Amino acid sequence: MCRFLEVPCVSNHSPNACTVASRQRLASFRTNCPVSPERYPRFSAAGAGVACRSGTCLSRASNHARAPRSTGRESNMATHDDMNFDALATALEQQRWAAMLKNDATALSALISDAAVYAHSSGFIDDKVSYLDKFRNGIFHYHNAQSEFDKVIPLGSDAFAACGKVKIEATTGGIRKDLDCFFTVVWRKENDAWKLVVHQTLLRPST
Known part of the structure; x- marks a missing residue:
């Protein structure tokens, strides 16, 4: 089964930049990771990397869990003690x-x-204040991202860790960068709301 992350197509690229890599790759993708046509009715078959549906990029994730079905209650996921952690991690x-x-x-x-x-x-390491200041002051500007989980690890009922891979197009300190990274996140519930506690990225070695 497959899990997806959906991120808005907020980038400097044309909409065609948010499409599936090739018809051959898409055919294999549909074989290995079937997707409901009602869920993704406009899955394109040409371009480079990910696909766009109604202004939303659909990036392929690991073959460990099915994409959470949209119920219109995603914003309330954090309040459900019985939430599937794969779906919760994806929503957050x-x-x-x-x-x-x-x-x-x-x-x-x-x-x-x-x-x-x-x-x-x-x-470099930031706390919450210094991290958000870099957005407010224009030091960070993210153009595009393709992210996938490799594993989601529950830590009791009120916390979980997750790790995976992410490709990022960003401008930091005025320098445009293409980053290919591993990432680890830790989320925990604080006053009935899920909060990011730890985030770490590590550049993937070139091969």
Whole structure:
């Protein structure tokens, strides 16, 4: 089965930049990871990397869990003690990337714990305040991202860790970068709301 992350197509690319890599890859993808046509009715078969549906990029994720079905209650997922952690991790990452790609520090702040530690692939470390300031001051600007989970690990009922891979197009400090990273996140429930406590990215070795 397959899990997806949905992130808005907020980028400097044309809509065609948000499409599936090739017809051959799409045929294999549909064979190995069947997707409901009602869920993704406009899955394109040409382009480079991911697909767009109604302004939303659909990036392929690992073959461990099916994409959570949209119920119109995604914003309330954090209040359900019986929530499937794969679906919860996906929903929270959707919200986080939506805020980052829109450069919305206010929305991002609501998802981050006051105790958060954010370790960048550059080796620099931010707390919540310094991290959000970099968005507000224009130091960070994210253009596009393709993210996938490799594993989601429940830590009791009120926390979980997750790890995976992400490809990012971003401008940091005025320098445009294409980053290919591993990432690890830890989320925990604080006052009935899920908050990001730890985020670490690590550049993948070139081969």
